[in-house]
Amino acid sequence: MKAEILSIGNEILCGNIIDTNANYIIKKLKEINLTVQHVSAVGDHEKELIAQLQEACQRSQIIITTGGLGPTEDDITFQSIAKAFGLKLVKYPEAEEHLIKTLTGVSIDIAPSNLKQTFLPEGSHCIINPYGTAPALILEKDDRVIVALPGVPLEMKNLLSEQIMPFLQSKFPNLKQMQSRIIRTSGLPESALNDKIKDFINSHLDLNIGIYATPEDIQIQLNALANTIEEAEVILDGATEQLKDLLGDYIFGYEQDSLEKVIGNLLREKKLTLAVAESCTGGMLGEAITSIAGSSDYFKGGIISYSGEIKEKLLGVPHDILQEFGEVSEPVARAMAEGVCKKCNSDIGIGITGIAGPEGGSPEKPVGLVYIALADSNQTTVQKYQLRRDRQTIRLRSTRRALNMLRLYLINL
Amino acid sequence: MKAEILSIGNEILCGNIIDTNANYIIKKLKEINLTVQHVSAVGDHEKELIAQLQEACQRSQIIITTGGLGPTEDDITFQSIAKAFGLKLVKYPEAEEHLIKTLTGVSIDIAPSNLKQTFLPEGSHCIINPYGTAPALILEKDDRVIVALPGVPLEMKNLLSEQIMPFLQSKFPNLKQMQSRIIRTSGLPESALNDKIKDFINSHLDLNIGIYATPEDIQIQLNALANTIEEAEVILDGATEQLKDLLGDYIFGYEQDSLEKVIGNLLREKKLTLAVAESCTGGMLGEAITSIAGSSDYFKGGIISYSGEIKEKLLGVPHDILQEFGEVSEPVARAMAEGVCKKCNSDIGIGITGIAGPEGGSPEKPVGLVYIALADSNQTTVQKYQLRRDRQTIRLRSTRRALNMLRLYLINL
Numbered sequence: 001m002k003a004e005i006l007s008i009g010n011e012i013l014c015g016n017i018i019d020t021n022a023n024y025i026i027k028k029l030k031e032i033n034l035t036v037q038h039v040s041a042v043g044d045h046e047k048e049l050i051a052q053l054q055e056a057c058q059r060s061q062i063i064i065t066t067g068g069l070g071p072t073e074d075d076i077t078f079q080s081i082a083k084a085f086g087l088k089l090v091k092y093p094e095a096e097e098h099l100i101k102t103l104t105g106v107s108i109d110i111a112p113s114n115l116k117q118t119f120l121p122e123g124s125h126c127i128i129n130p131y132g133t134a135p136a137l138i139l140e141k142d143d144r145v146i147v148a149l150p151g152v153p154l155e156m157k158n159l160l161s162e163q164i165m166p167f168l169q170s171k172f173p174n175l176k177q178m179q180s181r182i183i184r185t186s187g188l189p190e191s192a193l194n195d196k197i198k199d200f201i202n203s204h205l206d207l208n209i210g211i212y213a214t215p216e217d218i219q220i221q222l223n224a225l226a227n228t229i230e231e232a233e234v235i236l237d238g239a240t241e242q243l244k245d246l247l248g249d250y251i252f253g254y255e256q257d258s259l260e261k262v263i264g265n266l267l268r269e270k271k272l273t274l275a276v277a278e279s280c281t282g283g284m285l286g287e288a289i290t291s292i293a294g295s296s297d298y299f300k301g302g303i304i305s306y307s308g309e310i311k312e313k314l315l316g317v318p319h320d321i322l323q324e325f326g327e328v329s330e331p332v333a334r335a336m337a338e339g340v341c342k343k344c345n346s347d348i349g350i351g352i353t354g355i356a357g358p359e360g361g362s363p364e365k366p367v368g369l370v371y372i373a374l375a376d377s378n379q380t381t382v383q384k385y386q387l388r389r390d391r392q393t394i395r396l397r398s399t400r401r402a403l404n405m406l407r408l409y410l411i412n413l
Numbered sequence: 414m415k416a417e418i419l420s421i422g423n424e425i426l427c428g429n430i431i432d433t434n435a436n437y438i439i440k441k442l443k444e445i446n447l448t449v450q451h452v453s454a455v456g457d458h459e460k461e462l463i464a465q466l467q468e469a470c471q472r473s474q475i476i477i478t479t480g481g482l483g484p485t486e487d488d489i490t491f492q493s494i495a496k497a498f499g500l501k502l503v504k505y506p507e508a509e510e511h512l513i514k515t516l517t518g519v520s521i522d523i524a525p526s527n528l529k530q531t532f533l534p535e536g537s538h539c540i541i542n543p544y545g546t547a548p549a550l551i552l553e554k555d556d557r558v559i560v561a562l563p564g565v566p567l568e569m570k571n572l573l574s575e576q577i578m579p580f581l582q583s584k585f586p587n588l589k590q591m592q593s594r595i596i597r598t599s600g601l602p603e604s605a606l607n608d609k610i611k612d613f614i615n616s617h618l619d620l621n622i623g624i625y626a627t628p629e630d631i632q633i634q635l636n637a638l639a640n641t642i643e644e645a646e647v648i649l650d651g652a653t654e655q656l657k658d659l660l661g662d663y664i665f666g667y668e669q670d671s672l673e674k675v676i677g678n679l680l681r682e683k684k685l686t687l688a689v690a691e692s693c694t695g696g697m698l699g700e701a702i703t704s705i706a707g708s709s710d711y712f713k714g715g716i717i718s719y720s721g722e723i724k725e726k727l728l729g730v731p732h733d734i735l736q737e738f739g740e741v742s743e744p745v746a747r748a749m750a751e752g753v754c755k756k757c758n759s760d761i762g763i764g765i766t767g768i769a770g771p772e773g774g775s776p777e778k779p780v781g782l783v784y785i786a787l788a789d790s791n792q793t794t795v796q797k798y799q800l801r802r803d804r805q806t807i808r809l810r811s812t813r814r815a816l817n818m819l820r821l822y823l824i825n826l
Contacts, residue, residue: 013448015440018431019436022432022454038465040452045450048451055468194524194526198486210429221427281700281703286696286699290808291808293769295695295719299719300722303714304696304714304717306699344727391706
């Protein structure tokens with residue numbers, strides 16, 4: 001069984017609003033394992049709307065429309081549904097009664113255009129809308145279910161939850177159960193990750209698997225479909241174990257985890273404190289760490305050493321090291337991490353120095369060259385990266401690399 | 414002439430992401446007066462994708478797809494376009510060259526899946542993508558123009574602006590000319606801004622005017638449609654002058670200006686240096702300032718004083734002031750700004766201390782209380798704010814307030 005969403009309204013096609021209704025409906029239907037296979041948006045044009053409704057009925061069993069139920073000239077959803085399926089529009093007394101009650105309550109005269117909202121395609125099930133004047137409808141026609149909801153997000157959401165979802169569940173009691181899981185990874189590029197789990201993907205016909213790269217991490221989304229929630233969870237648990245074997249420490253978390261949250265938990269658990277010394281990231285690492293509520297438990301602070309002078313004066317990076325190796329170098333990253341550890345009296349110090357560009361590169365030290373150092377009281381490790389793309393991406397990736405380096409350090413302690 | 418947008422990817426139909434690309438493309442096409450009559454989203458299923466491409470060609474002259482150009486198994490846009498129009502996939506050497514160049518630069522082995530991206534439908538115009546590995550394409554076929562763009566928003570936006578828009582304008586020279594201008598403001602809430610320019614909006618029937626609040630600023634977008642670019646520019650110039658009279662210093666810039674860029678230019682022009690001391694923002698202000706290339710000309714660095722210990726030790730905030738007034742207080746903000754100025758040897762110092770929440774508030778000092786101080790060698794000014802919403806928004810707004818405070822200080826010097 002497939003569902004489809006049709007968003008109706010010039011405001012979407014004019015670019016005035018982003019259609020967030022479709023996304024909301026997709027998520028709600030997913031809860032009862034109804035897959036949306038198609039989403040479209042059309043303007044307030046009767047001919048196009050009729051064509052779309054007819055096409056949708058050829059593709060999908062359940063069609064949910066949003067928008068076009070209001071009182072104005074351009075609200076034509078009911079009349080278009082009627083024409084698409086060769087039905088008459090008939091007055092629904094309960095809709096008129098609700099309209100009169102609602103509008104009388106706010107002492108507004110009932111405009112003739114309002115009355116339009118009380119005429120629905122013959123045979124429809126009229127859904128009274130306590131959140132507005134326009135009723136919604138459910139129309140069952142030739143094994144198809146057409147649901148027309150208002151476009152105002154609050155009204156749409158309430159009617160969907162309170163009236164449409166219970167209707168769909170009672171009409172289709174055999175819907176399967178879908179359960180989803182997100183596996184979050186760091187440290188492997190998307191294509192390498194894909195190659196590592198290709199066989200896993202191809203062998204799992206019981207799962208729908210997607211890989212999504214975001215600026216923060218690369219996620220594997222697993223969707224399992226089964227007769228019961230428990231069965232779906234068993235499939236997900238098995239797949240998660242397989243992915244753990246395949247990906248090991250590249251997996252840093254699940255669901256809503258983030259690197260900053262994971263390192264926060266690890267630092268708190270191990271009772272360790274952290275400080276950061278940032279050059280090219282200019283505060284981005286500190287910002288990420290302190291985005292977590294309660295990070296003051298383990299984060300002491302940091303030094304943004306955006307000039308050689310500050311590296312020397314506030315971090316104690318020796319003048320001759322800066323002179324000999326340059327600000328972007330392995331020994332300077334090392335001295336930054338060690339320096340910030342000492343100055344902030346923390347257990348762990350991280351130092352980042354690099355060339356974010358677009359200017360400032362050279363053949364020996366190109367844009368994207370970044371050194372990240374991690375120091376504790378015993379030793380200091382430095383990693384060298386050659387990152388790609390624009391200034392902001394290089395800074396963002398440096399920050400994520402530093403967080404992942406810290407995570408790997410903490411789990412191997 | 415009608416255009417249509419086809420968003421491709423399971424991530425949209427799974428509800429993982431809201432499709433914001435379509436909205437962006439609609440707005441860009443509107444600039445050259447091209448109307449989008451249909452938007453649809455389909456999953457990574459070849460059969461459905463082919464059917465949609467063919468239907469789209471029956472409805473619209475210009476079809477723009479986003480997504481499905483990556484290296485993974487589920488990226489099938491090129492092969493589906495080829496099948497939809499009965500074309501062979503052929504290797505484009507320039508695409509392969511770009512891929513090798515891009516991946517070699519970072520010493521990553523080229524996975525076999527990457528090479529898929531270099532095969533395009535025969536007859537396509539290959540658009541090299543400097544922002545990623547996947548090329549885009551333009552295919553002209555039977556009076557239809559098919560454009561396939563990546564789904565990653567940054568890549569899509571850059572390729573659309575830099576390559577696709579000029580192509581469409583030269584191919585269809587009789588399109589009306591839309592010219593847009595963005596006026597950026599800071600310091601006035603959206604509703605107050607709206608009230609100030611209400612009469613201006615109602616008097617300008619020659620303009621389409623939108624007000625958009627982003628986390629960074631509030632923008633006024635002016636769109637003028639005319640027969641020539643020159644005519645449209647004259648309308649925009651007049652409107653801009655009127656807005657300058659109405660809004661004065663609330664306007665900080667135009668088009669792609671940002672507060673961090675504007676303060677960078679002012680600091681460079683006035684040959685002044687800056688340092689920051691951050692508590693609740695945890696590095697966010699430093700990150701914003703250093704997001705501008707060349708910011709090392711005027712930004713010396715900063716201290717993230719996330720604990721009282723660091724405020725005392727590294728910023729020299731007196732112990733008794735911390736004890737008497739607490740970490741979030743006017744005297745501490747003042748001492749932070751003055752301290753960082755001295756420690757970093759800068760002309761100007763900014764100090765931010767506040768309660769970002771969700772924990773840590775009290776009746777006297779509720780969540781959202783933020784003090785921002787600005788010090789130079791002569792004097793220190795402190796502003797107190799009571800900000801609303803969640804932790805990250807409070808941090809973001811503190812950062813923007815600090816940047817705007819610095820801007821107003823610099824233009825009044």
